[in-house]
Amino acid sequence: MATEVRVPTLGESVSEATVATWFKKPGDPVQQDEMLCELETDKVTVEVPAPAAGTLGEIVAEEGQTVGVDALLATVEEGAGAAAPAAPKADKAEAAPADDDTGGGETVDVMVPTLGESVSEATVATWFKKPGDAVQQDEMLCELETDKVSVEVPAPATGTLSEILAAEGETVEASAKIATMTTGAGAAAAKPAEAAEAPAAGDSASADVEDAPSAKKMMEEHGLSEKDVKGTGRDGRIMKEDVQKAIAAGTKAKPAEAPKAEPAQAPRAPVPAEDASREERVKMTRLRQTIARRLKDAQNTAAMLTTYNEVDMTATMELRKEYKDLFEKKHGVKLGFMSFFTKACCHALKEVPEVNAEIDGTDIVYKNFVHMGIAVGTPTGLVVPVVRDADQMSFAAIEKKINELGARARDGKLSMAEMQGGTFTISNGGVYGSLMSSPILNPPQSGILGMHKIQDRPMVVKGEIKARPMMYLALSYDHRIVDGKGAVTFLVRVKEALEDPRRLLMDL
Incomplete structure (x- = not known):
């Protein structure tokens, strides 16, 4: 068949x-x-x-x-x-004939797990085991780092780690083989046998490897040879991405194209020898590289503009103080400010839907729902988990979800699905003491609200000067889709809702 x-x-x-x-x-x-x-x-x-x-x-x-x-x-x-297929295994068994007498050992591949939507590669961060170590099924072998989350790779079976194919710091593609294991009675003998064969296998593979057709074409176009490009495919095969990296690095670009290579990567200014000895150079994590790239892309793509307002937090703070104990007793979670701001933004987005939309080519895609991104600072960088359908959630449900996502973000346990699909973002720089800032858009979103520190300031209230707890609000928006009137209206509606929280209950 x-x-x-x-x-x-x-x-x-x-x-x-x-x-x-x-x-x-x-x-x-x-x-x-x-x-x-x-x-x-x-x-x-x-x-x-x-x-x-x-x-x-x-x-x-x-x-x-x-x-x-x-x-x-x-x-x-x-x-x-x-x-x-049993025949090839017999050849390997000759290197360790004892396996046949004791039941033999089976080779199991350790593969890169599914990394998530739109993620095609990861960097090997840490190996917890070394070749020859005994491992139990589901025991953690290594940790991979993508541009969004960390992924642990468990052992697919019980046995011995035979060979590590992707060293720490190496970039691997989704579903790539990163190691091999040996199971059964022959597990301990498998490592020396395979190690002895490795050099010969590597030599023959490098001699017969066939580079990707698109890679060959690109190398011809840019005057590169195989010596100029480091292959990352199977058996050192040169892939299209390898050629692109070589071109970007200026390995051997055509003379006419040399001045154009990486204009943004200006050479570093000379550093005095006495200073150089006191410097520390650390490679950027994939998360930090992605943050840098996305923020720069946002500036290059969107017509970004920021408008400001300030809000008197007296009413919100008094309401929170009055009900926080009852709220925590009933719902099992503390009443914070984020639920007020989330509710206020959902209320304002209904009136100004273009702030909750995105541009797709020549179309505007309006979202009839609010997936609220909440920016969270972690030891490895800023991530934005998403509270889905926040416009349909209660204060308690929002607080519980934000607490859950925040804890998972700090522990590096967020999944890809929990960071995708946001339609609007709130960033709270006030927790770090920021008084005013201009947040950068989170593409393809068209708006982001920046919260800041609550600080007592003298304000004129009914003809009298009083100290009031004030907060500056900043809305950064994509001027290609959001007009100034819409942006100002959005901030005013958020301000009104926070200065009189009863408006949220009345949908005013």
């Missing part, structure tokens, strides 16, 4: 890929989940595993051919050929 090998789902907005490399040829025995070929899209590289054990039949899509999602790539003939 023949099993079809088809193009897997390639990711959001990706509809086609190029067949880069076939690791098997027709007639070769294959095991289930063994990698058959590698596809290359304009964003990531995708490995296609065998859907069943057997023999590779006909290859329908050759290397260099463009295929769509779910297109037929090849067939695997099940049945007689299924037993054939």
Whole structure:
């Protein structure tokens, strides 16, 4: 019986890929989940595993051919050929013949887990085990760091960690193999056997490796050779992304293009020797790199403008003081200021919907819901978890959700889903003592509210000067979609709701 090998789902907005490399040829025995070929899209590289054990039949899509999602790539003939894959294992067993007498050991691959929507790569942060260590199933082997969250990789089985394929600091793609384990009685002997074979395997692989077609084309266009580019694909294969990195680094760009290479990366000014010895150079984390890139992209893309107002917090503070004990007793959570501001913003967004919208090409997408992003400072940087459907939640539900997300953010346990889909953001710089600032948009959102420190200031109240607890509010908005009138109206509605919280109950 023949099993079809088809193009897997390639990711959001990706509809086609190029067949880069076939690791098997027709007639070769294959095991289930063994990698058959590698596809290359304009964003990531995708490995296609065998859907069943057997023999590779006909290859329908050759290397260099463009295929769509779910297109037929090849067939695997099940049945007689299924037993054939045992032969390669016998070769390895010769290095450790004792395995055959004791029941043998099975090699298990440790793969990069699913990283989340729109995340295609991660950096290996820390290995908790080293080759030769015994591990239990589900015991943590290493920690990966993406541009948004940290991901722990558990052991897929009980046995011995044989080989680490991705060292600390190395960038790996989603679903890539980062280590191998050996299970069963032969676990302890597997490490020396595989280590002895590693140099020879690496030498032969480097000699026969075939670079990605798109990488070859790009190298020709930019006058690069294989020596100029470090390959990160399977067996050192050069991928399109590797060539792009080499070009960005100015490895060997064409003379005409040399002055244009990385204009933003100006060379660092000379540092006196006595100062250089006292400096410390630390590589930016992927999270910090992403924060930097997204903030700069926001400035480059949006027509960003900030408008300010101030709010008298007397009424909100008195209401909170009066009911905070009863609130905590009934709901089991403290009544903070964030629920008031979240409610006030949801109220204002209904009147000024363009602040809750986003631009998609030449269209404006209005959101008939509010997924409120709450900026949270963590030891590794700023993250923005999202309170979904905040406009439909009570004060208690908002406070509980914010507390839960804040704790998970500080512990580095936020999932990708918890940081996606926000339609508007609140950033509270007041907790750090900020008196006034201009927050930067969180693309593709069109508005962000900046809260600040509550400080007593002299204010004229009914003809008398009184000390009042005042807070400056700042709304940064995308002027391409939000006019000045809408931005000012939004801030005024937030101010009115906080200065008289009863308006929220009356929907005024």
